Structure formats: C-alpha cells, structure tokens
Amino acid sequence: MFKAFKIACLFIIKSCGGFWLTRQFNKGNTCVLCYHGFSYDDEYLFRPKLFMRPQTFARRMEWLKKSNYEVVSLQYAVAHDGEGKNRIALTMDDGWAGTYELVDDVLSKYQFPLMLYVTSYYVEKQGAVINVALAYILWRSLGKTLIVKNADIGLNKSYVISNDNRNNIVTELCEAIDTLENTSDRQQILMDISRELDVTLMVNAQLLFRLLSKEELTKLLASNVDLQLHSHRHCSPQNEESFQQEIAQNRDYLQQIVPNTLLEHFCYPSGEYYTKQLAWLEKNAIKTSTTISSGMFNKDTDLLQIPRFLDGEDVHQLEFEAELCGLTTFIRKLF
Ligand SMILES: [Zn+2]
Structure with missing residues (x-):
C-alpha cells in the first residue's frame, strides 16, 4: 500500500x-x-x-x-x-x-x-554458496519438516521450518557444515538437504548459487x-x-x-x-x-x-x- x-x-x-x-x-x-x-x-x-x-x-x-x-x-x-x-x-x-x-x-x-x-x-x-543456498531451500520449504541425521557434523535433529525460525536453522546448519574440512563433503550435505526437502538447486543443468x-x-x-x-x-x-x-x-x-x-x-x-x-x-x-x-x-x-x-x-x-x-x-x- x-x-x-x-x-x-x-x-x-x-x-x-x-x-x-x-x-x-x-x-x-x-x-x-x-x-x-x-x-x-x-x-x-x-x-x-x-x-x-x-x-x-x-x-x-x-x-x-x-x-x-x-x-x-x-x-x-x-x-x-x-x-x-x-x-x-x-x-x-x-x-x-x-x-x-x-x-x-x-x-x-x-x-x-x-x-x-x-x-x-x-x-x-x-560449489553452491552454502548459506545462501540453504536459506533458499528453507524459504521454499515453509511448513515442511527437515530431519538432519549426520554424525560427521554432529547433528541428529528435526526442524519444522517456519518464517520465524528459518534464519536460525540456516545459521545452525552452516556452523555444523563449517566443521567439515572438505568442500565436496560440505556440498554433499547441502545436496542431501535439498533432496530431503525436494527443492532442486539445478535449473537447466546449471547449479544455482x-x-x-x-x-x-x-x-x-x-x-x-x-x-x-x-x-x-x-x-x-x-x-x-x-x-x-x-x-x-x-x-x-x-x-x-x-x-x-x-x-x-x-x-x-x-x-x-x-x-x-x-x-x-x-x-x-x-x-x-x-x-x-x-x-x-x-x-x-x-x-x-x-x-x-x-x-x-x-x-x-x-x-x-x-x-x-x-x-x-x-x-x-x-x-
Ligand atoms: Zn558481497
């Protein structure tokens, strides 16, 4: 208005x-x-x-x-x-x-x-810029539940994604992913989350972010x-x-x-x-x-x-x- x-x-x-x-x-x-x-x-x-x-x-x-x-x-x-x-x-x-x-x-x-x-x-x-890509995936997934069970990043948790908590979830996931040394391991977790929430990061065979x-x-x-x-x-x-x-x-x-x-x-x-x-x-x-x-x-x-x-x-x-x-x-x- x-x-x-x-x-x-x-x-x-x-x-x-x-x-x-x-x-x-x-x-x-x-x-x-x-x-x-x-x-x-x-x-x-x-x-x-x-x-x-x-x-x-x-x-x-x-x-x-x-x-x-x-x-x-x-x-x-x-x-x-x-x-x-x-x-x-x-x-x-x-x-x-x-x-x-x-x-x-x-x-x-x-x-x-x-x-x-x-x-x-x-x-x-x-790779995809992880914090921005995660923020996008969660923005597309309001109301869905994300389950992250990954011993490598020390997470065994589920999140019900809402407008109020999505930024905090991104921060928490990024901090956990940052503990990994290897770039491909980090990208793999991002892709796992993308698959879990059914939000693709590929458009016309091009990787977003x-x-x-x-x-x-x-x-x-x-x-x-x-x-x-x-x-x-x-x-x-x-x-x-x-x-x-x-x-x-x-x-x-x-x-x-x-x-x-x-x-x-x-x-x-x-x-x-x-x-x-x-x-x-x-x-x-x-x-x-x-x-x-x-x-x-x-x-x-x-x-x-x-x-x-x-x-x-x-x-x-x-x-x-x-x-x-x-x-x-x-x-x-x-x-
Ligand atoms: Zn900048």
Missing part, C-alpha cells in the same frame, strides 16, 4: 518536472549503482536485491543508454570533475555465475564500464568488466591481521586472472565496515571503497566510503529514476 502511494507520488513529481529539476541541482554528481546476481528461476522472489531477473537488468541498461546520463567507470568519476554532467557508475558485487550465464549478452551489447567486485573463495571452490569460474571471469573482460576486490571469504574481520589476509588472498587470486590490472578498488562485504578499517585499506594501497549507504558521489565524498544505490527486482522504474536524479537523496536529507 505504502509502495503504491510512493509510486503515485513519484509519478506526479516526475510529471511536474521534479526529476528534471533535481537533475539540474545534481549536475557534477555521480550516482554509483550496485547490482548483485541474477535469477535463473524464482530466486528474485527469494531475495530481490540479490537476484534480479535478467530482463529487468536489460531494461535498466537500455533505459540508461537512451537517457541523458553519462555512464562512466568509477575510476573516471573519481579522477575527473563532474563537469556539469549527471553521471552513473556501475558496480556489481560478489561475482555470481549469472553475471556470465544470464547477462553477459547485455553487458557485451552496451559495453558500459562495470566494476565487478569478486569474492574469490567460491570462485576457487565452484554458484560463483563465476576463473574461465567465466576471463570471458567477462571482453564486456568491459573490471575485476576488483571484495575479500576472499566475503567477510570484514575486525582484527587487522585477518583483514589484511582477506585482501591479500583475494588480490593474489584475482591477479592470476588479471595480472596487468592494478587491484586497488574494494567493496565492503555485505556493506559491513568499521572506521578502523579505513587506515588498513590505505596501508593496502586501496584507492576507493564502496558501501551500501545511499547517496551521491562528488568531489567531497570520502573515497573509502563511497555511497551506492542498491538496485533490485523490487525497485520500481520510477524509484530507480528518482534515485539517479538525486531526488531520493534530497528527500532523505530533509527527514
């Missing part, structure tokens, strides 16, 4: 020239957009911000192409004054397999510069994709040694794919970061870091705390346009 009211208000504001007017005030500013993965089946209903439908993404890119916005790389936006233009910089987090399997044709068609922040652990392992392989990441380079850092295990340790190790491992891995690229741009995993980490990033020669706080980027923005707008399947086209022109940022400042 609130959403419908909001869209109606945005429609009226746009019709009265409000979007155009806000754009004039925001000349010189850049809106940094953030995307994640893409939906093979119904994942866009499960987590609409994490898995957008490929056709929605294609529509957004087509709209950008026809718009008066200038799509630039984040490096360009950082190095060059806005020069009275309204700019957009595209970023994408994690490196989900759908970036190649589902939308490479779109990326290749438009050739907009895209900074892709890759978390390398699952790129190396090539997989990250891009090294080969797919290499192929994406031809679509104007710039690979950058997102930590090795998608975490943001508060201990300096562990934090630096995450970046070093991530950098070492990606350097194998792009040996001639300077890996000096970072995205905080899940947007989680702490003030003390800014100095650690500087020590690591990181030039920019992006968050998931909303706002516009301009010459006054701290380069290690660049705001972004998180686009998703649940974002209406008018909300998207209101964000790009700066109207939403303006309204947020008022309240």
Whole structure:
C-alpha cells in the first residue's frame, strides 16, 4: 500500500518536472549503482536485491543508454570533475555465475564500464554458496519438516521450518557444515538437504548459487568488466591481521586472472565496515571503497566510503529514476 502511494507520488513529481529539476541541482554528481546476481528461476522472489531477473537488468541498461546520463567507470568519476554532467557508475558485487550465464549478452551489447567486485573463495571452490543456498531451500520449504541425521557434523535433529525460525536453522546448519574440512563433503550435505526437502538447486543443468569460474571471469573482460576486490571469504574481520589476509588472498587470486590490472578498488562485504578499517585499506594501497549507504558521489565524498544505490527486482522504474536524479537523496536529507 505504502509502495503504491510512493509510486503515485513519484509519478506526479516526475510529471511536474521534479526529476528534471533535481537533475539540474545534481549536475557534477555521480550516482554509483550496485547490482548483485541474477535469477535463473524464482530466486528474485527469494531475495530481490540479490537476484534480479535478467530482463529487468536489460531494461535498466537500455533505459540508461537512451537517457541523458553519462555512464562512466568509477575510476573516471573519481579522477575527473563532474563537469556539469549527471553521471552513473556501475558496480556489481560478489561475482555470481549469472553475471556470465544470464547477462553477459547485455553487458557485451552496451559495453558500459562495470566494476565487478569478486569474492574469490567460491570462485576457487565452484560449489553452491552454502548459506545462501540453504536459506533458499528453507524459504521454499515453509511448513515442511527437515530431519538432519549426520554424525560427521554432529547433528541428529528435526526442524519444522517456519518464517520465524528459518534464519536460525540456516545459521545452525552452516556452523555444523563449517566443521567439515572438505568442500565436496560440505556440498554433499547441502545436496542431501535439498533432496530431503525436494527443492532442486539445478535449473537447466546449471547449479544455482554458484560463483563465476576463473574461465567465466576471463570471458567477462571482453564486456568491459573490471575485476576488483571484495575479500576472499566475503567477510570484514575486525582484527587487522585477518583483514589484511582477506585482501591479500583475494588480490593474489584475482591477479592470476588479471595480472596487468592494478587491484586497488574494494567493496565492503555485505556493506559491513568499521572506521578502523579505513587506515588498513590505505596501508593496502586501496584507492576507493564502496558501501551500501545511499547517496551521491562528488568531489567531497570520502573515497573509502563511497555511497551506492542498491538496485533490485523490487525497485520500481520510477524509484530507480528518482534515485539517479538525486531526488531520493534530497528527500532523505530533509527527514
Ligand atoms: Zn558481497
């Protein structure tokens, strides 16, 4: 109901020239957009911000192409004054397999510069990302009973899955699965649970919740994709040694794919970061870091705390346009 009211208000504001007017005030500013993965089946209903439908993404890119916005790389936006233009910089987090399997044709068609922040652990392992896959399976299994009898992970328990407890079940199962050393053993338990609850993780012979392989990441380079850092295990340790190790491992891995690229741009995993980490990033020669706080980027923005707008399947086209022109940022400042 609130959403419908909001869209109606945005429609009226746009019709009265409000979007155009806000754009004039925001000349010189850049809106940094953030995307994640893409939906093979119904994942866009499960987590609409994490898995957008490929056709929605294609529509957004087509709209950008026809718009008066200038799509630039984040490096360009950082190095060059806005020069009275309204700019957009595209970023994408994690490196989900759908970036190649589902939308490479779109990326290749438009050739907009895209900074892709890759978390390398699952790129190396090539299984399904266990916590996300489990959360999906349980989301599809409300009301069902899951029985886990597995001595290897020390569980002999049954769960009646509900909206209230599914997150806790995922946490408990992940902690138990994490005690296993071997990747294939971990994946096997995930597949056992998927079978037990009759929720497939395969769609058209493609495994859901997989990250891009090294080969797919290499192929994406031809679509104007710039690979950058997102930590090795998608975490943001508060201990300096562990934090630096995450970046070093991530950098070492990606350097194998792009040996001639300077890996000096970072995205905080899940947007989680702490003030003390800014100095650690500087020590690591990181030039920019992006968050998931909303706002516009301009010459006054701290380069290690660049705001972004998180686009998703649940974002209406008018909300998207209101964000790009700066109207939403303006309204947020008022309240
Ligand atoms: Zn991420």
